[in-house]
Amino acid sequence: xxxxxxxxxxxxxxxxxxxxxxxxxxxxxxxxxxxxxxxxxxxxxxxxxxxxxxxxxxxxxxxxxxxxxxxxxxxxxxxxxxxxxxxxxxxxxxxxxxxxxxxxxxxxxxxxxxxxxxxxxxxxxxxxxxxxxxxxxxxxxxxxxxxxxxxxxxxxxxxxxxxxxxxxxxxxxxxxxxxxxxxxxxxxxxxxxxxxxxxxxxxxxxxxxxxxxxxxxxxxxxxxxxxxxxxxxxxxxxxxxxxxxxxxxxxxxxxxxxxxxxxxxxxxxxxxxxxxxxxxxxxxxxxxxxxxxxxxxxx
Amino acid sequence: xxxxxxxxxxxxxxxxxxxxxxxxxxxxxxxxxxxxxxxxxxxxxxxxxxxxxxxxxxxxxxxxxxxxxxxxxxxxxxxxxxxxxxxxxxxxxxxxxxxxxxxxxxxxxxxxxxxxxxxxxxxxxxxxxxxxxxxxxxxxxxxxxxxxxxxxxxxxxxxxxxxxxxxxxxxxxxxxxxxxxxxxxxxxxxxxxxxxxxxxxxxxxxxxxxxxxxxxxxxxxxxxxxxxxxxxxxxxxxxxxxxx
Numbered sequence: 335x336x337x338x339x340x341x342x343x344x345x346x347x348x349x350x351x352x353x354x355x356x357x358x359x360x361x362x363x364x365x366x367x368x369x370x371x372x373x374x375x376x377x378x379x380x381x382x383x384x385x386x387x388x389x390x391x392x393x394x395x396x397x398x399x400x401x402x403x404x405x406x407x408x409x410x411x412x413x414x415x416x417x418x419x420x421x422x423x424x425x426x427x428x429x430x431x432x433x434x435x436x437x438x439x440x441x442x443x444x445x446x447x448x449x450x451x452x453x454x455x456x457x458x459x460x461x462x463x464x465x466x467x468x469x470x471x472x473x474x475x476x477x478x479x480x481x482x483x484x485x486x487x488x489x490x491x492x493x494x495x496x497x498x499x500x501x502x503x504x505x506x507x508x509x510x511x512x513x514x515x516x517x518x519x520x521x522x523x524x525x526x527x528x529x530x531x532x533x534x535x536x537x538x539x540x541x542x543x544x545x546x547x548x549x550x551x552x553x554x555x556x557x558x559x560x561x562x563x564x565x566x567x568x569x570x571x572x573x574x575x576x577x578x579x580x581x582x583x584x585x586x587x588x589x590x591x592x593x594x595x596x597x598x599x600x601x602x603x604x605x606x607x608x609x610x611x612x613x614x615x616x617x618x619x620x621x622x623x624x625x626x627x628x629x630x631x632x633x
Numbered sequence: 634x635x636x637x638x639x640x641x642x643x644x645x646x647x648x649x650x651x652x653x654x655x656x657x658x659x660x661x662x663x664x665x666x667x668x669x670x671x672x673x674x675x676x677x678x679x680x681x682x683x684x685x686x687x688x689x690x691x692x693x694x695x696x697x698x699x700x701x702x703x704x705x706x707x708x709x710x711x712x713x714x715x716x717x718x719x720x721x722x723x724x725x726x727x728x729x730x731x732x733x734x735x736x737x738x739x740x741x742x743x744x745x746x747x748x749x750x751x752x753x754x755x756x757x758x759x760x761x762x763x764x765x766x767x768x769x770x771x772x773x774x775x776x777x778x779x780x781x782x783x784x785x786x787x788x789x790x791x792x793x794x795x796x797x798x799x800x801x802x803x804x805x806x807x808x809x810x811x812x813x814x815x816x817x818x819x820x821x822x823x824x825x826x827x828x829x830x831x832x833x834x835x836x837x838x839x840x841x842x843x844x845x846x847x848x849x850x851x852x853x854x855x856x857x858x859x860x861x862x863x864x865x866x867x868x869x870x871x872x873x874x875x876x877x
Contacts, residue, residue, distance in 0.1 A: 339866055339867075339870045342862065342863075342866040343863060343866060343867065345859075346859040346860070346862040346863040346866070347859070347863060348859075349855055349856075349858070349859035349862075350829075350855075350856050350859040350860055350863065352852075352855060353851075353852045353853060353854070353855030353856030353857075353858075353859060354828050354829055354852065354856050355852075356848060356851070356852040356855075357828070357848070357849045357851075357852025357853050357856065358828055358852075359848075480824065481821060481822075484821070484824065485836060485839070487824075488840070488849055489840075489843065489844065505843070506843075507842065507843050508683065508684065509683070509684055509687050509773070509839065509842060510839055510843060513679040513680060513684070513688060514679070516678060516679050516680070516684070517677040517678070517679035518677070520677045520678035520679070521675070521676065521677035524676045524677065525676065555764055556678075556681065556764050556765040557678050558678065558681055558683070558684070558765065
């Protein structure tokens with residue numbers, strides 16, 4: 335090879351390396367995300383503060399605010415859920431341990447108790463065991479997850495926050511959201527009416543699911559998920575303590591009115607490995623036993 | 634440029650080339666109504682007028698165009714060697730550099746033409762059949778199609794370099810296809826290694842659309858440019874030393 339060719343090859347090779355290295359150095363957020371998920375999976379107890387709201391053209395039509403205390407080791411948990419549906423507030427408290435689930439709603443003074451039958455408890459315990467994947471299995475799952483998210487890994491950006499945490503962010507515009515996601519979302523929104531009528535009379539104790547269902551505007555045309563923003567906050571111990579998702583959907587209802595529906599979900603984890611669930615003392619309280627109506631169909 | 638016209642004729646006057654150009658235009662025109670019928674039947678919207686051209690593009694850049702590119706390269710280089718017609722060209726007062734350049738530029742124009750045909754027909758198809766066709770979507774689609782030329786051309790230069798060792802167009806085509814499939818496998822299974830290959834950037838128009846000029850985009854642009862320079866140089870070096 336003559337020297338000219340060698341020079342050209344050398345310089346372009348160096349530039350190539352520079353390009354690749356600078357591009358990969360700028361996107362390290364994905365690895366941090368994976369590490370933190372793996373670590374957070376192993377916590378025994380946590381307090382989760384979850385807030386979700388649904389906006390239609392700027393006005394909030396539905397919001398949920400819940401504080402859940404879960405202790406996975408003792409297998410009990412409690413949560414306090416506040417739902418504001420179209421201006422109507424309802425509050426619920428859930429307490430569950432290995433034997434029963436107790437529900438208290440703000441609509442009356444009764445405590446609704448559902449005994450978890452023996453088999454179910456056993457099943458759930460078995461399931462719980464299976465959840466602890468073997469190392470090999472976990473590696474396979476990780477590989478599949480890597481392959482599925484391949485196109486997005488580069489787009490995860492990371493930023494240091496003033497409180498010492500690291501913020502990871504994935505901002506997907508319309509054309510980055512996979513067609514499957516668009517299809518599922520539009521299918522769901524177009525067929526929302528039928529689902530509502532099917533479930534209208536189901537419920538648990540005082541809770542009628544129909545009351546808790548948000549009145550999402552019926553969209554029929556031009557439906558698309560226009561933007562999805564996912565955020566995660568990783569604390570200095572590499573636990574994933576905060577998660578945030580904003581999903582923007584736009585579409586037109588049968589009258590041709592444009593709707594911009596936005597779903598916000600914020601979840602914060604707290605007191606990792608230090609949470610004790612609240613318990614309820616049913617003595618002297620009005621207790622109603624609830625039978626699971628769908629026992630026969632569950633298998 | 635000397636010889637460019639010549640090479641362009643060789644590339645586009647073949648019956649297969651014309652057929653392929655027609656097919657490239659017809660496929661998006663058919664896909665539009667088919668998608669509309671399916672979406673109406675099952676009542677969902679996976680593609681609308683805005684996203685349809687981009688969906689067509691992502692299919693084209695990952696399967697269709699690399700194959701057509703391999704076909705063009707194998708015809709222009711190995712094919713001509715096989716038919717022993719290159720000797721006529723070499724005795725004319727045109728430098729080897731010019732011959733190599735004109736072949737490469739013809740490939741580039743051919744690729745651009747294919748992209749434009751798919752772009753226009755899928756825009757038309759999206760506008761006619763699917764809802765929510767917007768001006769912004771149109772601009773986005775045109776920009777994406779034009780941007781896709783770069784990573785594909787980088788791949789094309791790799792093909793051009795490697796087929797210099799192959800003296801038959803059918804073998805060159807087979808080799809290029811297998812090579813491309815291997816690159817795709819690497820891209821999926823070994824992400825660390827994939828960063829060093831242009832197939833990693835097959836959907837790089839998405840990076841431009843979403844993040845604009847970021848460090849990542851600039852790094853990848855630098856990579857693609859230097860990759861192209863590298864294989865252009867090596868390809869020419871091999872071509873200039875070859876005995877026909």
